[in-house]
Amino acid sequence: MSDSLERSTKINLLKESVVKKLCEVLDKSNTRGWRKLGEIVGNDRRFTVSSDDMELCSLRVLEVEGSPSLMLLRLMGERGCTAGHLIDYLQTLGNTEALHCLKPQVLQILIQPQSVSLICGHNLRLSCHAVGKSAVQYQWFKSKEEVPNSAFPELMISPVSVKDAGFYICRVNSGEVCEFSQWAQVDVLNVGMSYGLSYHSLDGRLKLVMQPQFQHLHVGETLRLECGAVGRPIPRYQWHRNGVPIPNAAQRRLMIPHVMQDHSGRYRCEISSSTDRMWTNEADVVIAPRISVQISGATECSEDDIYALGGGSCEFLLNSIPEQLYATDKVALLIGNLSYQNHPQLKAPMVDVYDLTNLLRQLNFKVVSLLDLTESEMRNAVDEFLLLLHKGVYGLLYYAGHGYENYGNSFMVPVDAPNPYRSANCLCVQSILKLMQEKETDLNVFLLDMCRKRNIHDDNTPNIVLRVTANIVFGYATCQDAEAFELSSTGFTNGVFVKFLKKRLLEDEKITVVLDRVAEDMGQFDATKGKQALEIRSSLSERRALTDPILPSDSASLVHAQSRQWAKAHELPESMCLSFDCGAQIKLGFAAEFSNVLVIYTYIVKKPDDMSFCQAHVTDFSQELDVDPKEMNRETPEETGIYLLSSSLPQHCLYTRLSSLQKLREELVFTVCLQGTFADMDDDHPVHWTTSINIGKPLIARLDLHRAMRRNSCMQTCLMPHSPSHSPCHSPGPEHQLHLCHGPHQVQDYNRLSPQQRYLDVCEHPHGAAGGCGSGSSYYDNLNQCGYELAYDCAGLGVPIEASDDISEVQAVFINSLQLEPQ
Structure with missing residues (x-):
């Protein structure tokens, strides 16, 4: 044509x-x-x-x-x-x-150069591979200048130096057709001993090589802090002061000119990539005032003169600085139960846990986020949570799901609880608090997003004796003997409590002040006014805040062991490139949506020239994971139930979501199947190649929460009238079915909803009315018949961009220098 x-x-x-x-x-x-x-x-x-x-x-x-x-x-x-x-x-x-x-792909780039950060003196290798109808030629550029002797698919610089840092691009020619690769940023770190050399990494991929150092400055001077990590893809940086992210501080070097005393504090940087996340050490920054005083009413002396005089007759008053409170560590356990076997199913806990996970990570919490746990899994998860606690730690427990309250004790309902349930089937929050007190934690925060109705089927009155401590905060999503609501929606929305909590959680205020403001915000929400109100109970006597910095204890070995225990449940499998006999190469990648939810994605890296069609999918998973084959290997994340993480995943892949990893008893082994057709084949039947992959026990599966015989220490503090294995179990009565806004058949279709469907229905239902109080009591009347619209504003754990924000400017300068029209 x-x-x-x-x-x-x-x-x-x-x-x-x-x-x-x-x-x-x-x-x-x-x-x-x-x-x-x-x-x-x-x-x-x-x-x-x-x-x-x-x-x-x-x-x-x-x-x-x-x-x-x-x-x-x-x-x-x-x-x-x-x-x-x-x-x-x-x-x-x-x-x-x-x-x-719109143009025929005469020339196609199959392998793009990847951004990288490395140490001065190491070897730099950038790769670009393309296929075309005729011979392919390559030429590398650094910014707008040609790199000498670089007419090859791979650019090698050995050894690399600081002057080699910058942006690189490869021009590929096939006949008269020309294409450019994506930009790759190269960051070269000149590491010296003065930077506090360290190769510490939780999982061995990103390596931290430059630590920020202590600074003592005077008002008006310039603060300069620097850190650095090496790895591929290039790391992303975010500086924090006193545990709070600093706006527009997303580079390796932090510079603040003309500092004031308010800039004093503890600084550290969060370093992340698409698979890794780590923190630098904290660096103290002290900003001293410039002081001039008068001696004998006539002579002025500077601050340095005062020190030289040893005080002398100089009389001056320094501003007193209140003592900075800190934690030795911060640990959070977040549990969201949705898919109940014998009770109304819920929606909001998944979104609530996801949002709070992202926010708490910004506050430097070690977060374990879990969905849909049975009783034994919940008890074992609490045991693992307790292992991370020690003297001085801030411990936070968030629970969203069905629940009830009897005689001042709150009970969280597992997904396998019978109907009706009793205390033997549930976890007592006060029991967990008692065990946390034994760990000598400095702050115990409980955020309970559940109903607090009386359970008429449970007459047990556990006698839990708590120590008198001034470090306990309870944030109840609703008042005593009331229900907690989630907004009924065809898409994804938060529960009422987290809808307002997430807007306040990062504020640098005492935790009770933050919750007070959340309560005020909730009080202005018309949909639940007069039906749900936040209740706060606190014995906190100090100005403890979730933003307080972390100052590790003297017991370095204990801290390291506990960090490894937490990291053990958050290690993702290494991404891998698989080569098949036909010449095709497949990329197999992994991402974590929650601590017990793994996402697997596959895409074609290299396709043989004579292959007209090529696709790779995963199959043959353990039956313990109960994966629906219809929701595997889909072309969009949403089709397989991945809504919250979808924007952070690479595009043009096949996606599979594996939930309930805590049930995995053996190492996860599955099959990667490649199928393709060739242009010279007489029929269209694809040819298949397979390979078996073993990724061990990913994420929370490493902790073996499925085991029934555990210490169950959180159960031992309650007096149980009967053991969980012999507790009464009844089938759901008709009274539990008549008052449901969303029946089980509707909830099953929820996983297939599009994110665009985010408009509220005219009714809203509690986090466990009917099931929440165990009595089959009716729901409140439908709320707000006119409906509310909520924005889909889940905070994503985005995959870092492998280049700086200056890429567009570099691209424009480069194109203009070559006098080329955009292709």
Whole structure:
């Protein structure tokens, strides 16, 4: 087909695969996407796109799999727009990725160079591999300058020096066709002993090599702190002061000019990549005032003069600084129970646990986040939580699910609790508190997002004697003998408590002050006004805050052992590249949505030239994980139930979500299956290759929470009238089914909802009414018949971008230097 004929093709006659790919590119771009394209077309009188047309396109986001770009292209096609016009518009737009969708892939880059951080003196290797219809030629550039002697797929610099740091790109030619690789940033660290050399890493991948150092400055001087880690992909940095993230401090070097005394504190940096996360040591920064005093009413002396005089007749008053409270460590256990076997199922706990996990990690908490635990799993999880506690630790327990309260004792209901349940089937919060007190923790925080109705089926009155300590805080999502609500929705929303808690949790205030503000916010929420109110119980006598810094105790071996115990439950398998006999290469990657939920994704790294179709999927998982084959190896994360982490995963993969890892008894072994077809084959039947993969026990599976015979120390503090194995169990009565806003058949479809479906229904239901009080009592009347709309604002654990924010500027300078039009 000639170029002129191709340009004259109406865009409504383009191949569906081309249009689909083009829409994906335009939908995801914020600055060079469909909105900007609509503006450009709107300025062309031949194919006028009005503001009403743009509004019609924007409404497509409300539909399942709706695409504003597809609507815009349809409107343009109806008005006679051709492929040639569209190419011109996309060139004006400057979206080269979109342009590539309309051009035949004569040249394709299969392996892109990856950003890397390494130490001065080591070897730098950047790789770029492409295939084309004719011989492929390569040329590497650093910024806009050609790298000498670099006409190869791999760029080697040995040894690398600080001057080699910068941005690199590879130009690939095949005949007259030219493509550019993605930019790769190279960061070279000049490490000396003065930086506090350290190779400590929780899982051995990222390596921390530069630590921030103590600083003593005067008001008005410049604060400079530096840290550094090596690894691939390039690490991402976020500086914290006194446990709170510093805005716009996301570089290796932190510089604050003209410091004031308020800048004093403990500084440290969080370093992360797509798979790793670690912290530097804390560095104390002391900002002293510049003091001038008068001696004998006539002579002035500086602060240095005062020190030289040893005080003398100089009389001055220094500002008294209140004592800084700190923790020896911070540990949080978050449990969200949704999928109850004998009671109404819930939705919000999954979103609530996910959001709080992200926030608490910003406050330097070691977080264990778990979904859908049975009684024995909950007890074993609490035991592991207690192992992380010691003198001076801040311990936080968050629970969302069904619950009840009898005689001042709160009980958390596991997912396998019978109907009706009693205390023997549940975990007593006060029992856990007693065990935490024995650990001599400095702060005990309980956030209980559950009902507190009386359980008429349970007459047991456990006698739990707590020590008198001034370090306990209870935040109840609702008042005594009341229910806690979650907002009924077809999408993802928080429960009422976390909806307001997450807006306040990072505030640098005493924890009771934070909860007071949450209570005030909840009191203004019309949907639950008069039905749910936050209740705070506290014996806290000091100004303890969740933002307090961490100052490890003198027992370094104990701290290290406990850090390893926590890290043991959060180690992801190493990503791997699999090679098959046919010549194809597959990337197998992993991500953690929760401590007991693993995401596996696969994508093609290299496809043989003679293979027309190639795809890899995973199969043959242990029956203990109960994985639905229909929800495995899907083309979008949402299709397999991965909603909260979807924006952080790499694109164009096949995704599989494995939940309930705590049930895994043996090492996780599964099969990776590659299937492909070849152009010279007579039939279309694919050829299969398989390989077996063993990734050990990932995440929480390493702790063997499935074991029934554990210490169960959290149970020993309660007087149980009967053992859990012999507790009464009844099938759900009809009274439990009549008052449900969402029956089990509806909840099963919830995992298949699109994130765009996020509008509230007219009713809302409690975190355990009916099941929550064990009596089958009816729900409150439907709340707020007009409905509320909530934004889908889950805080994601994003995969770090493998380059700085200056990439766009580097790209523009580079293109202009070569005098090339964007492809």
